[in-house]
Amino acid sequence: xxxxxxxxxxxxxxxxxxxxxxxxxxxxxxxxxxxxxxxxxxxxxxxxxxxxxxxxxxxxxxxxxxxxxxxxxxxxxxxxxxxxxxxxxxxxxxxxxxxxxxxxxxxxxxxxxxxxxxxxxxxxxxxxxxxxxxxxxxxxxxxxxxxxxxxxxxxxxxxxxxxxxxxxxxxxxxxxxxxxxxxxxxxxxxxxxxxxxxxxxxxxxxxxxxxxxxxxxxxxxxxxxxxxxxxxxxxxxxxxxxxxxxxxxxxxxxxxxxxxxxxxxxxxxxxxxxxxxxxxxxxxxxxxxxxxxxxxxxxxxxxxxxxxxxxxxxxxxxxxxxxxxxxxxxxxxxxxxxxxxxxxxxxxxxxxxxxxxxxxxxxxxxxxxxxxxxxxxxxxxxxxxxxxxxxxxxxxxxxxxxxxxxxxxxxxxxxxxxxxxxxxxxxxxxxxxxxxxxxxxxxxxxxxxxxxxxxxxxxxx
Numbered sequence: 001x002x003x004x005x006x007x008x009x010x011x012x013x014x015x016x017x018x019x020x021x022x023x024x025x026x027x028x029x030x031x032x033x034x035x036x037x038x039x040x041x042x043x044x045x046x047x048x049x050x051x052x053x054x055x056x057x058x059x060x061x062x063x064x065x066x067x068x069x070x071x072x073x074x075x076x077x078x079x080x081x082x083x084x085x086x087x088x089x090x091x092x093x094x095x096x097x098x099x100x101x102x103x104x105x106x107x108x109x110x111x112x113x114x115x116x117x118x119x120x121x122x123x124x125x126x127x128x129x130x131x132x133x134x135x136x137x138x139x140x141x142x143x144x145x146x147x148x149x150x151x152x153x154x155x156x157x158x159x160x161x162x163x164x165x166x167x168x169x170x171x172x173x174x175x176x177x178x179x180x181x182x183x184x185x186x187x188x189x190x191x192x193x194x195x196x197x198x199x200x201x202x203x204x205x206x207x208x209x210x211x212x213x214x215x216x217x218x219x220x221x222x223x224x225x226x227x228x229x230x231x232x233x234x235x236x237x238x239x240x241x242x243x244x245x246x247x248x249x250x251x252x253x254x255x256x257x258x259x260x261x262x263x264x265x266x267x268x269x270x271x272x273x274x275x276x277x278x279x280x281x282x283x284x285x286x287x288x289x290x291x292x293x294x295x296x297x298x299x300x301x302x303x304x305x306x307x308x309x310x311x312x313x314x315x316x317x318x319x320x321x322x323x324x325x326x327x328x329x330x331x332x333x334x335x336x337x338x339x340x341x342x343x344x345x346x347x348x349x350x351x352x353x354x355x356x357x358x359x360x361x362x363x364x365x366x367x368x369x370x371x372x373x374x375x376x377x378x379x380x381x382x383x384x385x386x387x388x389x390x391x392x393x394x395x396x397x398x399x400x401x402x403x404x405x406x407x408x409x410x411x412x413x414x415x416x417x418x419x420x421x422x423x424x425x426x427x428x429x430x431x432x433x434x435x436x437x438x439x440x441x442x443x444x445x446x447x448x449x450x451x452x453x454x455x456x457x458x459x460x461x
Contacts, residue, residue, distance in 0.1 A: 087132035089154040089205035090117075090139065091327055094184060094293050096286055097160050098220035099212035100309035104323070106145060106337040107312075108156050111320060112329035115147035118158040121189040128189060131155055137199060138187025153328055154205055159184050163289050166221055166282060167252055170261050173285050180292040206326065207302055209293050212309040213376045214357065218282045219345035222248050242348040249278035266363050273356045277349075283357055287364045294368040306372060313341040317432065317449035321439055331432050331439070398443035399461050401428075401450065416453070426458035 072080070095101040105116040117131050117139040118124065129141045131149070139157045141149050162183025163173040175183070185198045212220075222245050226238055238244040254275070262284065263271045274280050297304040305326045311319045316339060324330060346354070358377045361370060404427075406412040416427040428450040432439050438454040452460055 086151050087130070087135065088150050088152060090131075090157045090199075090203050091154045091206040091208060092184065092204050093156050093158050093208045093210060094161055094296075095158070095210035096212070096217060096289050097164055097166075098224050099210050099217050100312070101158055101160075101210065103309075103312065103337055103339065104208075104210060104307070105142065105156060105158060107320065107339075108323055108327065108329075109142075109145035109147045110333050110337060111331055112324055112327070113147050113333040114153070114155065114327075114329055115149050116142050116145050116158070117155045118142050119185075119187040120158070121187070123158075131157075138189075138197065139199070140187070147333075156208065156327060161289070161293065163285060163292065166225060166285075169255075170258055170281075174288065175292070177292060177295060181296060184296070201300070204300075204302065207297055207300070207304040208323070208326065209297060209304060209306050210309060211290065211306065211372050213344075214283060214286050214361070214373060215349060215354070215376070216343060216345050217286060218279050219245055219348055220343065221282060222279070245348055246278045249280075249282075253279050254281050266360065270356075270359055270363060273352075274360050277353045277356050280360075283360060284364070287361060287369065290369045290372070291364075291366045294366055294372075298368070308372075312339040315448055318441075321432070321448075334433065398441070401442075420453075420455060420458055424458055426455050426460050427453045429453055 093101065093104060095104070105118075108114075109116045119139050121128050121138065121140055123142065124140050125143055127141075127143045128136075129143075129149070130136055131139050131141060133151050139155075142158075162180045163175050165172050181201070182198060185201055185204075187197050187199065189197070222238075223240065226235060226240060226244075226248070230238065238248045258281065259275055262281065263275070265271075265284065266274070274283075277283065303326070305322065307319065307323065349357070354377070361373060361377070365373065404412065404415060406415070419425075420427050428442050429435065430450050432449065432451055435451050435454055438451075440452045440454070440460075441448050442450050442452060442460070
């Protein structure tokens with residue numbers, strides 16, 4: 001409501017003036033910014049460069065332009081003294097560390113040719129470029145991925161939120177919901193925490209929630225710590241195998257003096273079993289973290305998408321299609337981030353340990369958290385849609401596939417064209433980039449490949 005706006009002015013971090021705007025809107029000066037909304041500039045009287053006690057005032061103009069940018073201008077010189085930032089909407093990729101964040105950001109950026117962003121300035125190779133044109137605040141563009149740095153649409157943005165510190169005492173990761181949400185919105189210029197650096201949750205347009213098998217996720221956390229933060233001598237102590245994982249958990253994660261506090265979180269009999277599981281502290285962190293994110297998506301009423309990391313290995317095409325559709329982007333480039341499977345670590349655990357982890361999940365996970373991870377324990381397959389699980393008998397139906405396997409430029413296009421013309425049946429392709437962005441699966445109701453080649457007049461059986 002521009003009739004009741006307050007303008008706060010600061011100089012060198014100190015409050016100079018906070019004053020309600022006065023409405024002065026001559027028709028020959030204003031922009032009719034939004035339909036029948038009031039036209040402005042508004043004029044306000046503020047301090048100039050004078051010191052306290054002096055009577056030196058300037059008249060400044062607060063202006064909402066047709067481009068949606070708010071500007072503060074000197075009324076005499078028309079010099080722009082301040083302008084609001086312009087940038088894309090934020091799509092928060094909320095992910096527990098080592099659950100597929102880097103792969104998701106990389107494949108989306110390369111296929112869509114739109115760059116990705118992060119809340120963490122220390123990940124930008126010292127290139128702190130805000131996604132807001134002319135701005136200095138986070139999120140920041142990730143230069144490693146290249147791609148267009150758009151000022152419109154939306155950009156996928158990395159955040160690990162709070163409660164994720166792998167070697168922290170419980171008080172550091174058992175957070176209130178408000179504390180957790182603030183950590184989702186916190187940006188950092190460097191690897192130093194500053195609680196004042198937050199962007200408004202209103203800037204977040206959509207949320208992507210990434211989930212990975214908890215057993216694999218926790219072992220991957222160990223691998224990350226070992227690869228990125230351990231000196232070579234420590235790597236010899238903590239080998240990259242089950243025994244090294246167990247020793248790392250015992251020495252650095254599961255501190256005995258924390259057990260008394262953690263034991264109050266769940267049933268005492270369950271705790272007596274769970275505390276013998278390697279990295280049991282990190283499993284608790286995992287569950288609390290996902291509980292918070294599901295609460296955010298429920299309360300925020302923003303569009304959200306649940307993605308399971310393992311689907312890149314089983315349903316790559318449809319997973320990427322869902323992501324791009326959710327982001328409002330399309331296939332323009334090529335995947336330079338091949339999915340590397342085989343990162344399964346169930347064999348790091350004894351059967352009784354898996355049972356104890358399962359019991360802890362049932363006891364601590366909220367209903368939505370449990371529904372998103374239960375298939376990891378019950379042997380079900382992930383459904384085509386990301387946030388459901390089904391058994392393997394309910395897959396979508398479509399025609400059988402006859403592969404045309406050809407070395408490039410060996411007559412592929414001609415062969416397809418002759419077959420289509422003579423049979424009046426359309427052909428298909430594994431490559432969505434060849435469909436002119438008309439990604440129509442040969443499986444009715446699905447988003448997976450292969451995709452129909454968009455030819456008019458040919459049947460799609």
